[in-house]
Amino acid sequence: MLLSLLSAPAEINMYRIGELAIRCDVTADTIRFYEKSGLLSPAVRNASGYRLYSEADKAKVRFIRRAKNTGFTLQEISELLSIRVDPQHHTCGEVKTIADDKIVELEHRIRELKRFQTSLVSLSEKCCGGEDSATGCSILDALEDH
Template sequence: MYRIGELAKQCEVKADTLRFYEKHGLLAPSSRTESGYRIYTEKDAERLRFILRAKAVGFTLAEIIELLSIELDKSNWACADVKGLVDSKLKHVNDKIAELKHFQVSLERLSQACCGGPESAEHCSILEALETNTDKIKCENHGHHHDDSQYTKKCQSKG
């Protein structure tokens, strides 16, 4: 049997984390003492470790709730259901990585297009690129243009 602080310490989280999980229906103390202290069992500790491992690989609270419901009723679920959840999460992560790579390339182009000097920002190529609907960013420090059709395509598709 664990009090909230003991379980939190054992799992290297704060007691507030356990209260948060309780508030959102992921974890509940097995009982309370007469004075109202939460009491957790080893089974509760295992559930907390499950939650923390699922969180560590990127699952959201809603996804963890779904995983917990499967965990509690394994005989009525197939491995394919669990794999489907993982594959869906993996696709989401891969999509996010692709989006971040796009941001990285776009920001690198903007950065390379600017000299970064002490001159007035009145003719800053970064601001001009963000203000206009142009396919090119004038490269102040190299004297050439970068093709930046991604900016235009996004603007045209939204407008």
């Protein structure tokens, strides 16, 4: 269904930017940003100059939002969208590779964040946390380049 909405011509239901934003639970600035980033085609404009968006645009914004909430970058979302619009020329394996690469990246970031946490806990445990001057603060001393 998403494929048909992403590639369908403009339909009768047209939304101004604020209406689309509400329906997709994003801000109008977010929609403008997606347009600037090339994730969303520039909207058609009515005679008054208002941007008008179709059901296909609504489906695309929702797709982008869900992909972003899953942790994909704008570049990765762009790749996913290009595959989604033309799936017969791509494989499920290509999509899985994008997801698997994201998993590896997240696992690396999680390990890095855990190292940060361990270091911060160690620093915090060594600090008295008192009301005295910070001139002898163990956290500042540990961070100082000796």
